Amino acid sequence: MPAAAAPLADAFIDAPESASDAVFFGILHGLERRVFVPGQRLVEADLAARFDVGRNSVREALQRLAAEGVVEILRHKGAAIRALTVKETMDVLEVAERMTGLLARSAARGVAAGRGPQALARALQQLRSADSAQDPDAFARARRSFWRALLELAANRELRRLFPSIHMPIVYAQHPIAALQKLRLRDYEAIGQAVAQGREDVADARGMEHVRHVRREIQRQLAS
Structure with a gap:
């Protein structure tokens, strides 16, 4: 390269x-x-x-x-x-569940160690504003800011290298579900609150729950 x-x-x-x-x-x-x-x-x-x-x-x-x-x-x-098979989609979500929990846990640890969560708070406000304005482009930009803020709080080079390689963009593009934006915002709020409070176990659980919620919605779509 x-x-x-x-x-x-x-x-x-x-x-x-x-x-x-x-x-x-x-x-x-x-x-x-x-x-x-x-x-x-x-x-x-x-x-x-x-x-x-x-x-x-x-x-x-x-x-x-x-x-x-x-x-x-x-x-x-x-x-x-690339198009994912159903099994490949579930494989991506299985990895994403663990990785998202780890990222949230690491970010909460960073806050507990003294790193400020201001960028995370700004990203959450941008997400709320984009959702209220029903602006999908602004919501996508705010999502990137949200994950970038978590990665910066975590300060883990391996997570920064590996987390974006999970093929969630393909999963979301292949399964366009109207309910996902509201679900994402609600889950991001829960993750952000736990991280900002430095609560590692709770942040880990909220991160994994987010991916489980996404999996549930995709499984509903596939079943219908």
Whole structure:
């Protein structure tokens, strides 16, 4: 990977540093807003025009996304957003449950050690405002701020490296459920409160419960 390429660990940023980053993060963030959906073919010329970059930057970004398991590059067919089977979706959620609990626990430990939760409080306020305004783009940006604040409070390099690699953007794009935004906001409030109070066990439990709630809604959708 070229030195200028930002890792997936920076998936919660909003300001790409290079042309390749613009495509890389643009596709990841586009999954959140269903601009891109699982199974969708990614045409180099279209991506170059959308992000106003050269074809080489598009190819570099697609290779990086393929390495992270977000994109599949098929011989003679080009690239496509990866689609998850039901089992793969449940596998992602199983990993996400443990990892989200660990992140919340680590963030609460950071607060107990003296790190200020101001950025977390700001992110929660942004989430409330975006929800009230029914602004999905603002909500997506606030979500990134929320997870970034937790990662900064945790100050754990391994979590920062591994947490964004969980394929939750694909799960959410593949299972667009109207109830999920309200569910997310309620769960984020619960996680944020426990973290801000430095309550490690409670934060861990709230983090895992959030993913269980998401799993329950997806299972309901699949059953119907």
